[in-house]
Amino acid sequence: xxxxxxxxxxxxxxxxxxxxxxxxxxxxxxxxxxxxxxxxxxxxxxxxxxxxxxxxxxxxxxxxxxxxxxxxxxxxxxxxxxxxxxxxxxxxxxxxxxxxxxxxxxxxxxxxxxxxxxxxxxxxxxxxxxxxxxxxxxxxxxxxxxxxxxxxxxxxxxxxxxxxxxxxxxxxxxxxxxxxxxxxxxxxxxxxxxxxxxxxxxxxxxxxxxxxxxxxxxxxxxxxxxxxxxxxxxxxxxxxxxxxxxxxxxxxxxxxxxxxxxxxxxxxxxxxxxxxxxxxxxxxxxxxxxxxxxxxxxxxxxxxxxxxxxxxxxxxxxxxxxxxxxxxxxxxxxxxxxxxxxxxxxxxxxxxxxxxxxxxxxxxxxxxxxxxxxxxxxxxxxxxxxxxxxxxxxxxxxxxxxxxxxxxxxxxxxxxxxxxxxxxxxxxxxxxxxxxxxxxxxxxxxxxxxxxxxxxxxxxxxxxxxxx
Ligand code: ADP
Numbered sequence: 001x002x003x004x005x006x007x008x009x010x011x012x013x014x015x016x017x018x019x020x021x022x023x024x025x026x027x028x029x030x031x032x033x034x035x036x037x038x039x040x041x042x043x044x045x046x047x048x049x050x051x052x053x054x055x056x057x058x059x060x061x062x063x064x065x066x067x068x069x070x071x072x073x074x075x076x077x078x079x080x081x082x083x084x085x086x087x088x089x090x091x092x093x094x095x096x097x098x099x100x101x102x103x104x105x106x107x108x109x110x111x112x113x114x115x116x117x118x119x120x121x122x123x124x125x126x127x128x129x130x131x132x133x134x135x136x137x138x139x140x141x142x143x144x145x146x147x148x149x150x151x152x153x154x155x156x157x158x159x160x161x162x163x164x165x166x167x168x169x170x171x172x173x174x175x176x177x178x179x180x181x182x183x184x185x186x187x188x189x190x191x192x193x194x195x196x197x198x199x200x201x202x203x204x205x206x207x208x209x210x211x212x213x214x215x216x217x218x219x220x221x222x223x224x225x226x227x228x229x230x231x232x233x234x235x236x237x238x239x240x241x242x243x244x245x246x247x248x249x250x251x252x253x254x255x256x257x258x259x260x261x262x263x264x265x266x267x268x269x270x271x272x273x274x275x276x277x278x279x280x281x282x283x284x285x286x287x288x289x290x291x292x293x294x295x296x297x298x299x300x301x302x303x304x305x306x307x308x309x310x311x312x313x314x315x316x317x318x319x320x321x322x323x324x325x326x327x328x329x330x331x332x333x334x335x336x337x338x339x340x341x342x343x344x345x346x347x348x349x350x351x352x353x354x355x356x357x358x359x360x361x362x363x364x365x366x367x368x369x370x371x372x373x374x375x376x377x378x379x380x381x382x383x384x385x386x387x388x389x390x391x392x393x394x395x396x397x398x399x400x401x402x403x404x405x406x407x408x409x410x411x412x413x414x415x416x417x418x419x420x421x422x423x424x425x426x427x428x429x430x431x432x433x434x435x436x437x438x439x440x441x442x443x444x445x446x447x448x449x450x451x452x453x454x455x456x457x458x459x460x461x462x463x464x465x466x467x468x
Contacts, residue, residue: 013198014191021187026180033172040168044161045140049126052142055087056154063091063146068100075102088139088155090115091146099150107157110139115153129155136162197226201233213241243312253417254304257430258297265293296430303432307417310362310439317359317443324354324388324395331368332386335375343380346371350388356395356466358444363464366440369433370399370460376427377458378403390466394446398461405454414450437462 009015062070068091075089079102088107091100096116103112111132118127129139141155197220204217216234220227272286309315328348339346356363374384382402389396404423406414413419415438420431441448441462452458 014188014195017191017194018184018187021190022180022183025183025187029176029179029183037165037168041161041165044158044164048140048156048158048161049142052087052140052154052156056142056144056152059089059152059154060144060146063152072100088141088153088157090151090153090155092116092151092153094149094151096151106159107139109133110157115141128158136166138162194226196220197222197230201230204233204237208237213237213244239313246308246312249417254301257300257418261293261296261300265290265297268293300430300432303430303436304417307432307435307439310436310443313443315362315439315443317362319357319359321355321357322360324356324397325350325352327360327364327367328386328388331364331371334368335371338375339384342375342378342382344375344378344382344384346384346386348386348388350386354388354390354395356464358464359440362440363444366437366462367397367399369437370462373433374399374401374403374458374460376429377401377424382457391463393466395464395466396461397464398459400457400459402457405456405458406450406452407454408452411450411452 059071059074062074066073071089071091079086086104087102088104088110089100089102090098090112092098092115096118098116101112103110109131110129112129114129125144126140126142129141131137137157137159139155140158141153143151143153146152197217200217204215207215216237217230219230219234268286268289272283275282306315328350332346332348335346371384371386378384378401384402385398385400387398387400406421410421414421414434417435418431419435420429437460438448441464444464446462446464448463449461450458451461
């Protein structure tokens with residue numbers, strides 16, 4: 001159980017990020033320490049060696065001027081006046097026997113005898129004499145052969161350097177643990193914070209079911225990639241929600257509206273079957289009623305599908321640039337006979353050469369629906385006026401009739417699927433025409449407006465971007 005939990009934690013991005021952060025942090029601190037340590041050590045040593053070299057040059061010239069006696073005399077003077085920067089000095093003969101030796105009393109724990117046992121013929125210029133009791137301290141000694149064959153050895157204790165480095169190591173050790181802890185906690189806090197939008201995302205995805213499609217991931221407002229991811233994810237959720245709602249709506253409407261024609265269809269078929277006589281005319285009539293009803297069902301289903309597709313952005317628009325004047329002419333031709341039958345005068349006013357980029361078939365369908373409605377809801381002897389033109393870089397197509405009009409309280413409802421005005425029940429229709437018109441226009445990134453006065457007439461205006 002515990003192991004399982006640990007394994008799960010170690011597999012999280014948060015844990016891995018923390019581990020990486022902390023490792024990089026600890027390693028770079030360690031590198032910094034090692035570099036500083038060696039730099040300090042080298043600087044100290046170079047400084048020591050420089051002062052030994054200077055002293056050596058001085059003593060060589062003294063030795064050349066007056067031999068060991070002058071060196072001894074000068075050393076005595078120095079001992080009196082110089083408080084700091086004392087040197088270990090030894091002059092040895094060719095066989096390494098000591099001729100002169102001066103070692104400051106603080107450095108007495110160095111076993112000077114060992115120097116006499118070293119090989120005099122060694123070519124080493126620098127060597128170290130460790131403290132006799134062990135420990136890190138040592139004497140840094142330089143030696144040089146004097147012109148008469150004797151040896152001059154000058155040295156300095158590295159005590160200060162050793163102490164400083166010891167202090168440096170100790171300080172590092174004391175701050176290392178809080179540093180590592182700081183690295184770990186800091187890394188964990190950073191990755192925890194940075195991954196908060198991802199956790200929200202996971203939480204939201206886990207909580208989503210069909211009833212809670214409204215849930216959204218809170219935005220981190222950080223203007224970074226995670227912010228973008230959250231925004232895109234929320235947008236995707238909104239689209240899915242709209243799709244599901246549209247699907248539900250369509251299903252409800254379909255179920256509701258299919259019931260009537262299907263029941264009628266079944267009734268007609270049952271009635272025909274129950275008849276005792278097999279009069280072919282009666283049966284043919286029943287069959288043609290069945291075809292008519294099933295035609296209604298099919299139209300209803302197709303229109304509902306078209307509306308859903310257009311509303312959800314799934315409708316494929318085959319856009320091309322065409323002449324609006326020609327399209328209007330064709331639609332007029334289609335409805336010419338009906339208009340004549342009803343004694344309705346239809347007029348068109350549009351400047352020539354109106355070009356539009358859109359799905360011609362779909363737009364034709366929308367305009368035909370509007371004209372169909374105008375003809376349906378205009379009484380005999382009425383008038384319909386179609387006008388088109390460009391206003392503020394938009395193509396505006398208006399269809400005005402002198403029909404029955406729409407009461408103000410219904411003006412928002414007419415766009416709903418399957419809505420039919422009370423006054424229009426006498427006319428054929430499914431209540432889907434305007435829903436489809438609106439869906440098609442909006443799929444073209446356009447809009448539709450209606451103005452109407454009951455008893456006087458209605459005016460539907462479509463606004464479309466010229467290059468939609
Ligand atoms: P349908 O015409 O099949 O009933 P629509 O969706 O085309 O369905 O129209 C919805 C309703 O809007 C109609 O039932 C009618 O009440 C009203 N309507 C639409 N166009 C007009 C119009 N030109 N004049 C008056 N009423 C209209």
